[in-house]
Structures are given as structure tokens and as C-alpha cells.
Amino acid sequence: MIEKLISFSLRNRIMVLLIAASLFGWGLYSVQTNKVDAIPDLSENQVIVFTEWMGRSPQLVEDQITYPLVTNLQGLPEVKYVRGTSMFGMSFIYVIFEDETDVYWARTRVLERLNSVGNMLPQDATPTLGPDGTGVGHILWYTLEAPGMDLGEQRAVQDWYVKFALQNVAGVSEVASFGGFQKQYQLTLDPNKLSYYNLSVPQVIQAVRANNNEAGGRKFELSDIGYIIKTTGYLESAQEIENIPIATSNTIPVRVRDVASVQMTGESRLGIFDLNGQGEAVGGIIVMRYGENAEEVIENVKVKMEEVAKGLPEGMKFNIVYDRSGLINESIDSVRNTLIEEMIVASLVVLLFLFHWRSALVIMIQLPLSVAIGFILLNAFGISSNIMSLTGIALSIGVIVDDAIVMVENAYRHLADATKGKPWED
Template sequence: MIAHLIRWSVANRFLVLLAMAFLTAWGVWAVKTTPIDALPDLSDVQVIIRTSYPGQAPQIVENQVTYPLTTTMLSVPGAKTVRGFSFFGDSFVYVLFDDQTDLYWARSRVLEYLNQIQSRLPASAKSSLGPDATGVGWIYQYSLVDKTGKHDLSQLRALQDWYLKFELKTLPNVAEVATVGGMVKQYQIVIDPIKLASYGITQTEVREAVEKANQETGGGVLEAGETELVVRTDGYLKSINDFKAIPIRLANNVPVLLGDLATIQLGPEMRRGISELDGEGEAVGGVIILRSGKNARETIAAVHAKLEQLKPSLPAGVEIVTTYDRSHLIDSAIDNLSFKLLEEFLVVALVCVIFLGHFRSSLVAIVSLPLGVLIAFLVMRYQGVNANIMSLGGIAIAVGAMVDAAVVMIENAHKKVEAWQHEHPEEQLKGEAHWHVMTEAAVEVGPALFFSLLIITLSFIPVFTLEAQEGTTILRRWHLPKPTRWRQRRRFL
């Protein structure tokens, strides 16, 4: 079959050249559109369920939230492992699926089962799915720094949560913008138990009064002079004085206000950890999480452009400092491997010229190697494999096996030409005689070269299978890449 294919290719050289041009253009398109990253994504197909149960101890969270969720998620189609973790006020359930499962199909199934179990969870427990990202989705991290000292941690945190976060989430392929560090500002009601007891008021009454006071109510419309006026009550609490003016009950026909029973103040929300920058104190920052299977390099470039666009809008003295940027690793890996591939092409061409003494013969290797690399990118593109250190390194290693076949075929062609010239010393090898000799030389070694390369290819299948089985476990240790300049501490009570 290989011999017939070689003879047909020689007889239809124009079609072969046309197919080569088509493959070259197709391969260039694949190179430009293949997702680029520094690390191979071998993580499991997983869906994370985070349930917030404020103020509850880990054992209560385990019994009332984590256990019902894990037992329900065991029956999700395609789920192979379910892991539950209970913390103070939070529950995390990881649902791991089979490797070939589509991530968004898995998320829809988990959401379906989550809706079924929601009625069995406590009323104050709120569940949500984690971002559609993987363990290597942490691609960029930045910090907000104010060297003038005009803005405290709560103001920087508000700037991150209510401005930068929303702007960056609009970028394509950004799954989540997580905030780290800082303090979340909140209104705090510190009740005086002695005053509470003197008025005979319970904490439940105080809570219900605050909830009822912070509401908007519609009153319909009022027609006046052929004009409809919308009637509503504006009851949102906007300041400390608004909290102080909340009525609790009447005592001797005198209203008891919240300000008579408690101290109202602005303070930070209870924190579970802190973040530091360069050992100079606490800092506020954000982490860009890449959506699963997307191009990390393009997304980071979009983040750079967006941050440059947002910098003029920041308050005076506030700067955005990059603390982790994977694009540097991606660019250095791509540039290094690209340079090595170019070196291999030049060395192969030089060896062919020196040992064969024929420049046109070296063109066979110079043309076939880039074409083989482009075809490899085509396969990667349609298999969903991104260009990273491992895949490009594999291409660089495979160049040696690719060039072996070309060198053997060129050497055999030269031997056939020498034999023909020895038999016909007075004639020149050209025209149909030339193509006949080239065809016989290729047919002689073509089948053997094809099956030798096929054996080399098949010998790598166990390696790929081993990587598919063990690569996830190895990569899980790197679930969250550590930022270059950040030190994070987390303390559990």
C-alpha cells in the first residue's frame, strides 16, 4: 500500500504540492489559534459547591450541609469521586467526573441535583457553584498599593470589590476575579445587654426591627392632572443615624429606638486570613482565574490592556502592582522552544549538505520538518491540547525521529543515482529517468520507514496512558500556584 501511495504521489506531483500548500496554510491557522499556556492542564473535571452557613461551627456545617450534599452528589451521572470539607461557616464539596466528561454538562447536572437537595438544607445556608476553571487557572495576580497612606485597607478593598472586579470580569475567558486581603466594611450593632433587659426587649425583636426597617415598599400609582405619580416608601438604611432611628417598641407611649439600646459603628467583617506584600504589611489584591480550556496568553494580554485603561480612574496615590504574571513564563518557554526548533532545522540542513554534498537534498529536511510540526499543531488544535512546555518539548524530541526517515530516504536516493550513473556513464539523469530512479529509491525504503515510525509512535502510547492516570495526582500538588511576591497566612479557629 505504501509503495502504491508513493508511485501515485510521484505521478500526481501537482496535487501533492497543492495538498502541501493547503496543509501549510491550515497548520499556520492552527498555530495562531491553538491555546498557549506554560503548564499542561491535567486536572480532573471537577465542579465545586460552596455553601455559606454563617456563624456555625464545623461540626454543625458537616452534619447539616456537607453530609446531605455529598450523599446526594454521589448519584450524579459520571461522578467518580465526591469529597466534602467543613469549615467554620463554610462547606466545600468537590465532585470529580470521568476524564471525558464535558465540564459544562457536569455543571448542569450538579446544579440539577443541587436544586433537589436545597429544601433539605437550612434556610440560611446558601449554595453556589465555583468558577468554571481548573487547578491551573490562576494566571494573574495584582495588588493595590497606596504609598501616600490616604486610603486604608477597607477603602482599597471597596475599590477592588466594587470597581476593578466588575470591570475585569467583563473580559472574555475570565471565569472569576477573586479578592484577597483587606477588610470588608460593615455596619455593626453592639447591643447593651443591661439596657436590653431593662426595657424587656429580646434580641429577636431587635433583629426583626432592623430587617423590617431596611426595606422598600411600592404603593402603586396616583393619578393627578392626567399624570401618574409612582408612590413608594424609601426605607433603605444609608447611615449610622438611620440605624439609630429604628423604632423597636413603645414603652409608656415613648418609642424605644435602636440607638437607645446599642452602639452603632462602622467596622471590619470577621476575617479568616490576611495577605502581605513584600513583608511591608497587609495589602489588598485580586486574582484572575482563567476559564477552562481557554488561551491563557491572550487573556493575560487582555488583562494588561484593561488594567492600563483603568489606572487613570483610580484615586490619587493608588497603584496597581503585578505580583504574579504567567505570561513571562509562557513567553520564555515558547521563545526557548521555538529557538531550539530553529536550531534543529539548521543543524539537520547543515548535516545533509556536509555529508551528502548536495544543497537541494537538504531542502527535503528543511521543508518536511516544518510541515510535520504544522501537522502536529493541527492534531493538537482538534484534540483540545494547548501549546505548553510539555507538548512543544514533545515536538522538539520528535524532530529527531522525523528527520531520520528523511535522511535515510535522501541517502538511498543518492545511492540509486550513483548506481544509475555507473550503469549509464555517458548519459545525464533527467526527465522521466530521474523520476523513475527517485520513485524506485522511495519505494525501496518507504514501507520500512513507515512501519519503523509507526512502531516508534505506538511505543509512546503506554507513556501517554501513564500520564493520563498519574498526571492528575502529580499536578494536584500544584492546585494553586504560589504568587511570586505574596505571602499568605490563614488561621482557623
């Protein structure tokens, strides 16, 4: 079989060269279009369901949220198993699908089932799907450097400006904020005053909710001009909250300030983010969408950061603390340098021992062609260029060189014996 293949190739040299050139061109195109990442995605094909029910104990969350969701999500098609985790105020469900299952089809089926089991959960607990990323989707971390700025202000800039801008980048699944304080108004009720005015906690909550709202009126025309009537009721300061009436006692309104103290503070935190031991910091994590090109997404995020930085408060700037593109570039450079070094060494070995430039040329052509064909197969099987795949190519280069040297030397010796020293090169 091998002899026939060699004979056919020798009789049809032009066709073999054309096929090799076509494969090499296809390989170059595959190198340009192949997805590049540093870490291979070995995570399971999963969909995460997150439910927040703050203030409840883990056992209560387990009984009323985690258990009902796990039991109802187990019947989905192509599901391998379902895992559930309960903690203080939060529930996480991990629905693991078969490896061949399309991740977006899986998310759709999970969402359909959640719509049917929503009535089984507590009224103020709403399950939501996690981002369509993977376990290795954290491609870039950044912090906001703003000396002298309050952590609450930094977190507000991150949540209401930076986050929304970076989420528009193609390939970004989520921008997860961390650090700082999430500003909120807190009411501290005095139970003695509530008892004195004969009020309950739900009454206070209802009064605040009813006054933190806008209501629409109607449209009317006056002198051929149309006017739209509405009421502006969003609360904008602690003083406005203090002046909200709750009830009337002897024709005198009882306001929030009569039964509670109102202050601007941060939401309760379960931890802090410290940067290099220099104090707390505020920032975000860029989560890449499933199946995207990590190198391209990181580059697009950096370009967007330069645009977003123009709108940041004076003195604030981005500080990238983790960037996977460095590891990606090092991986690519390693394979490229290995290929060049192997080609040079193999060619020098052949030239030194055989003193035949055509034999060296065979090896120099064979190496890049083999690597190009390897990238064609990577694209065909949907494998990205990462540490594992590129390392495999680098290791295979050594095998290819060894085989090439042995085969070229063997062919050279047989041709030399057959011609008995005659100039067979011609």
C-alpha cells in the same frame, strides 16, 4: 507497502506537492487558532458546590450541610465520586464526573439536584456552584497600589468597581477578591440593657432589617403630572442605625443606641494578604473559564485594566504580581528557536558531508511541514499548546532531523552508485 508509496509519490510529484502545500497551509491556520497556555490542564472534571454557614463549628457543618449534600449528589449520572470538606462556617462539595462529560451539562445536572435538596438544609444556608474554571485557571493576579488609602476603601473599590468591570472580559469566569477589610456596620449588644428593657436579640435584628428597606407606594396624578410615591429607607450611617426604634417603654421609644453600640468595622478575617513583606495589599485573582485560550484572555484582561485604570481614585494603579503570559511566550519562543536551530544545523551537516544543496532543501522543507501537521492534530484532539505538548514537538524535531539525515544520505549514496558519478542531479 513503503516501496509502493514511494513509487506512487515519484510518479505523481505535482499531486504530492499540492497535498504538502495544503497541509502546510492548514497547519499555519492551526498554529494561529490553537489555544495557548503554559500549564496543561490535568485537573479532574469537577463541579464545586460551596455553602456558607458562618459561626458554626466544622462538626455542625458536616452533619447538617456536607453530609446531606454528599448523599444526594452521589446519584447523578456519569459521576465517578463525590468528595466533601467541612470547615468553620463553610462546606465544600467536589462532584467528580467522567472525563468525557461536558462540564456545562454536569453543572446543569448538579444545579437541578441542588434545587430538590434545598429544603433539607438550614434556612440560612444556601449552596451555590463554584466558578466554571479548572484547577489551573488562575492566570493573573494583581494588587491595587494606593499609598495612604485605607484598606477598607481599597477593598470597596475592588469589590464594587474593578471586579465588576473585569468580569465582563470574554473568557473570565470569576474575579476573586482578596485582602483588606470588607466594610460593615456592627452592633454590640449589652445583655444587661436588653434585660432592663425586656428585649431580645431577635427583636433588635428584626427592627434593623425592617428599617433597612425601601417601600413602594403608588402613582397618582396632579395637574396632569404623574407622581410616584416611595419611601427611601436604606441605612447610610451609624447614626441612622442608632436612631432605629425597637420598642416603646412607657410611651418612650427604645432605640438601638439604648441597648447597643454601633460602629463601622471590617468583617471577621481568617487571614491576611501580604505583598513581599511590605504590608497588606488588596487585589484580585483572574480565574479563566473552562476551555478558553489563556494567552488571549490575559491580553484582553490587560486591555480592560487600562480602561478601568482611568476611573480609579487618584493615586491608585494596578500592580500585576503574577502573569502566566510570560511563561507562555517563553514556551513558544523555545519551540520556535529549537526549530530554527535544528533546520540550520541539519542543513549545514548535509552540505558539509554531501555538498548537495537539494538534499539540504529536503530537510529544511520537512521540518516546518512536520510541525505544522502536528498542530493540525493538536487542534483535532483539543490539546492546547502548553509546556508538555510543545516539549514533545521540540523533542520530535530531533528525531525528524536524524531520520531525514539518514534517509537523504542513503538516497544520495544509492543514486550516486546507480549513476556511477554521472550528474544525476539533472
